[in-house]
Amino acid sequence: MSLTENQKTFSHDDDNVVVVIGSGAGGGTLANGLAQQGINTVVLEAGALHTTADFLADEWASFGQLAWLDPRTTSGSFRLAKDFAGLPAWIVKAVGGTTIHWAGASLRLQPHEFKALTNYGAVKGANLLDWPISYDELTPYYANAEDRMGVTRTNDIGGLPGNNNFKVMHAGAQKLDYNCNTGHMAINSQPRDGRLACQQRGFCFQGCRFGAKWSTLYTELPEGIATGHMELRPESHVARIEHNEEGRITAVIYFDKDGKEQRQKARVVAVAGNSIETPRLLLNSASSTFPDGLANSSGQVGRNYMRHMTGSVYATFEEPVHMYRGTTMAGIIQDEAHHDPDRGFVGGYELETLSLGLPFMAAFLNPGAWGREFTHAMDQYDHMAGMWLVGEDMPRETNRITLNTDARDLFGMPVANVHYDDHDNDIAMREHAFERGEAIYNAAGAVETIRTPPYPSTHNLGTCRMSASAQDGVCNGIGQTHDIPNLFISDGSQFTTSAAENPTLTIVALALRQAEKMGQMIKQGAV
Amino acid sequence: MSLSRRNFLRNSRNFLVGTLAFSNGAIALLAPSRAWSMPLNHLTSAEGETILKVTRHIFPHDTLEDAVYAFVVKDLDKAASDDAVHNLLTEGVKDLNQRAGGDWSSLSASEQFRYVEEIAGAPFFEAIRSTAVVSLYNNELAFAHFGYEGAAGDGGYLNAGFDDLDWLPAPSPADSGVKPG
Numbered sequence: 001m002s003l004t005e006n007q008k009t010f011s012h013d014d015d016n017v018v019v020v021i022g023s024g025a026g027g028g029t030l031a032n033g034l035a036q037q038g039i040n041t042v043v044l045e046a047g048a049l050h051t052t053a054d055f056l057a058d059e060w061a062s063f064g065q066l067a068w069l070d071p072r073t074t075s076g077s078f079r080l081a082k083d084f085a086g087l088p089a090w091i092v093k094a095v096g097g098t099t100i101h102w103a104g105a106s107l108r109l110q111p112h113e114f115k116a117l118t119n120y121g122a123v124k125g126a127n128l129l130d131w132p133i134s135y136d137e138l139t140p141y142y143a144n145a146e147d148r149m150g151v152t153r154t155n156d157i158g159g160l161p162g163n164n165n166f167k168v169m170h171a172g173a174q175k176l177d178y179n180c181n182t183g184h185m186a187i188n189s190q191p192r193d194g195r196l197a198c199q200q201r202g203f204c205f206q207g208c209r210f211g212a213k214w215s216t217l218y219t220e221l222p223e224g225i226a227t228g229h230m231e232l233r234p235e236s237h238v239a240r241i242e243h244n245e246e247g248r249i250t251a252v253i254y255f256d257k258d259g260k261e262q263r264q265k266a267r268v269v270a271v272a273g274n275s276i277e278t279p280r281l282l283l284n285s286a287s288s289t290f291p292d293g294l295a296n297s298s299g300q301v302g303r304n305y306m307r308h309m310t311g312s313v314y315a316t317f318e319e320p321v322h323m324y325r326g327t328t329m330a331g332i333i334q335d336e337a338h339h340d341p342d343r344g345f346v347g348g349y350e351l352e353t354l355s356l357g358l359p360f361m362a363a364f365l366n367p368g369a370w371g372r373e374f375t376h377a378m379d380q381y382d383h384m385a386g387m388w389l390v391g392e393d394m395p396r397e398t399n400r401i402t403l404n405t406d407a408r409d410l411f412g413m414p415v416a417n418v419h420y421d422d423h424d425n426d427i428a429m430r431e432h433a434f435e436r437g438e439a440i441y442n443a444a445g446a447v448e449t450i451r452t453p454p455y456p457s458t459h460n461l462g463t464c465r466m467s468a469s470a471q472d473g474v475c476n477g478i479g480q481t482h483d484i485p486n487l488f489i490s491d492g493s494q495f496t497t498s499a500a501e502n503p504t505l506t507i508v509a510l511a512l513r514q515a516e517k518m519g520q521m522i523k524q525g526a527v
Numbered sequence: 528m529s530l531s532r533r534n535f536l537r538n539s540r541n542f543l544v545g546t547l548a549f550s551n552g553a554i555a556l557l558a559p560s561r562a563w564s565m566p567l568n569h570l571t572s573a574e575g576e577t578i579l580k581v582t583r584h585i586f587p588h589d590t591l592e593d594a595v596y597a598f599v600v601k602d603l604d605k606a607a608s609d610d611a612v613h614n615l616l617t618e619g620v621k622d623l624n625q626r627a628g629g630d631w632s633s634l635s636a637s638e639q640f641r642y643v644e645e646i647a648g649a650p651f652f653e654a655i656r657s658t659a660v661v662s663l664y665n666n667e668l669a670f671a672h673f674g675y676e677g678a679a680g681d682g683g684y685l686n687a688g689f690d691d692l693d694w695l696p697a698p699s700p701a702d703s704g705v706k707p708g
Contacts, residue, residue, distance in 0.1 A: 057677065057678040057680060057681035058677070058678060059665075060661065060665055152704065158704050158705055159702075159703065159704030159705075160704045161689075161690060161703055161704045161705060161706045162690060162698050162702070162703035162704065163684075163689045163690050164688075164689065164690060164691065164692040166698070166703065167690065167692045167695050167697070167698060168692070168695065170695075170698040170702060170703075171695040171696060171698075174696075180698075180702060181698075181701070181702040181703070182702070182703055182704050188707075189704050189705070189707065190707050190708065191707065197707035198683075198685075198707070199682070199683025199684075199685045200683050200684040200685040200689035201680055201681065201682070201683040201684065202680050202683075202684060202689075203680065203681070209681070210683070319692075319694040320674070320692075321692060322674070322676075322688065322691075322692070324675060324676070324680070325676075325680065325684040325687075325688055325689040325691075326684050326685075326689035326690070357675060357677070358664050358665075358669065358670060358673050358675035358677075359661070359664050359665040361664070362660050362661070362663070362664035362665075363660060363661065370585045370586060370647070370656050371585070371587070372587060374586070375586050375587050375588050378586075378588070378664070378673065379588060379673070381673045381674060381675060382673065382674025382675065444695065445695075
């Protein structure tokens with residue numbers, strides 16, 4: 001039976017519903033959190049509904065099935081603007097959002113990262129700010145999120161068994177006195193919560209066919225629907241948000257699966273379209289009252305776009321590795337995640353195992369490359385190990401999402417332009433991380449090491465950031481916009497700074513907290 | 528090119544043909560016979576053969592069969608149903624031959640490479656490179672050659688070698704985990 005078949009439905013004229021835009025880590029979790037409190041919620045998801053049985057063990061075919069391929073443009077000096085000018089981000093357009101594609105790494109932000117400006121000091125060319133909330137405030141929600149998601153090495157859940165790729169990273173880490181284990185992963189190491197254990201399939205990025213990896217598709221969304229207080233509308237592409245004369249949100253305009261324009265009234269609207277689409281929607285909703293877009297009195301909507309400092313190191317060995325067998329990412333070194341300016345940069349980074357299949361290795365190894373150096377690396381594919389480097393990047397006012405009125409989507413709306421210039425801090429950190437990654441593989445006996453540039457971004461953050469003061473950001477510490485009380489930001493756009501860690505666990509923790517606070521406000525009649 | 532010549536080409540059934548070079552290779556195990564052929568709908572056999580050779584220069588894998596490179600030609604031939612692409616490819620082949628003084632294919636490999644280097648980055652070169660970087664590595668024969676198991680992994684490697692690497696010390700159970708019981 002389809003997820004949406006017998007669900008409760010709500011009228012387009014029902015102005016008492018909360019409308020959540022997006023069904024991924026933020027939107028899906030928030031919607032279920034509200035439904036559990038008996039609050040009627042409509043989830044509008046731009047993508048289609050797939051089941052785990054639809055997922056493909058074929059990288060390119062899966063990409064075509066799941067990726068957000070609506071047009072986008074890029075600018076700036078970051079290499080992606082040259083390598084993948086029309087594909088700045090690798091995120092999902094489907095029910096469940098990017099929780100279908102994510103690797104599952106579930107790391108808490110470190111306490112000091114919530115106070116980046118205080119702890120790092122002002123950094124030239126960066127727009128650092130402290131979060132308006134602390135680690136301690138988020139702690140209970142982290143604990144709840146870890147339990148809900150089944151994060152390994154929490155709640156007495158054992159670690160995932162290490163695969164071949166992990167063994168290589170681990171051997172190098174041992175030699176360099178780094179701590180290395182299979183990490184905190186929202187992937188079942190044993191059957192749990194009605195979901196199977198990981199079968200080491202290796203197609204985590206293509207959707208987990210066994211449902212071992214947490215995704216809102218088969219956890220939060222069906223739970224929410226089961227309450228009778230939530231309606232999920234797939235293939236519902238939101239174009240703009242409307243408000244009344246008092247500047248309160250009243251409705252959401254979207255295009256349904258037949259391309260027909262629909263208008264859903266709303267008491268509250270929560271935007272969780274990932275950090276490119278969320279600011280685009282606010283900007284595309286400009287009106288005579290809000291000529292610069294919704295919730296943009298600070299001018300910060302779309303600014304401070306962060307994508308994490310990233311890069312990869314692959315290494316070849318005399319003996320076979322077969323890195324693609326098993327969990328795509330399950331091996332983490334956190335010993336470089338701390339803040340130590342003596343390394344020549346502020347903030348820190350994680351080193352995490354990562355593998356690509358042969359097709360995507362060709363696509364991402366060195367985009368645009370040809371000739372013997374490239375093919376020599378590809379020739380050693382089955383003798384290759386790989387890791388991903390992910391660290392804190394600097395928020396910059398000039399790194400931003402803007403509307404490109406020269407390019408339109410299927411519905412005639414201006415598309416998002418993604419502008420990004422690497423900060424010197426990002427470059428210094430990447431160099432350090434490359435060097436440490438190579439050292440780890442050399443310690444394990446590598447024949448050659450290869451530095452691979454950033455992939456299209458899966459970690460898109462910060463474009464509607466939280467701030468204590470309304471001048472510095474778009475929303476407050478619970479994601480409520482400073483300007484419009486019944487408009488909330490519910491995804492990674494809220495991040496004041498990126499921190500080093502993979503963001504999903506924090507997005508979920510923030511959504512659980514927001515659901516609780518929003519529920520209280522609704523019951524008190526505050527929104 | 529006039530429509531009638533296109534139709535003539537289509538009806539005359541052009542082919543890329545070849546013979547597997549490595550009788551004991553991974554690909555030979557998959558192939559029903561050593562001889563292979565691939566029909567072309569928009570390119571001539573000569574154009575297809577030239578493009579295959581250019582692809583070998585762009586992505587040189589000395590022991591990779593022509594039969595795998597032929598997938599690149601197949602995808603370009605398909606794209607050539609679009610007149611602009613067809614024109615780009617046929618003019619590109621012509622240009623390469625002209626640069627080479629008539630017949631680029633007849634030159635030695637190192638001479639051929641010199642002319643490929645000369646056109647690196649040009650639209651003809653980029654059309655081949657950008658297609659090849661996908662097509663060459665996205666087929667079962669390439670998977671067999673490079674040692675990738677592709678969709679065979681769909682059922683999971685839990686009992687099929689996910690941790691069979693034995694040339695490094697085994698991580699402690701605390702750092703690794705346990706297989707599901």
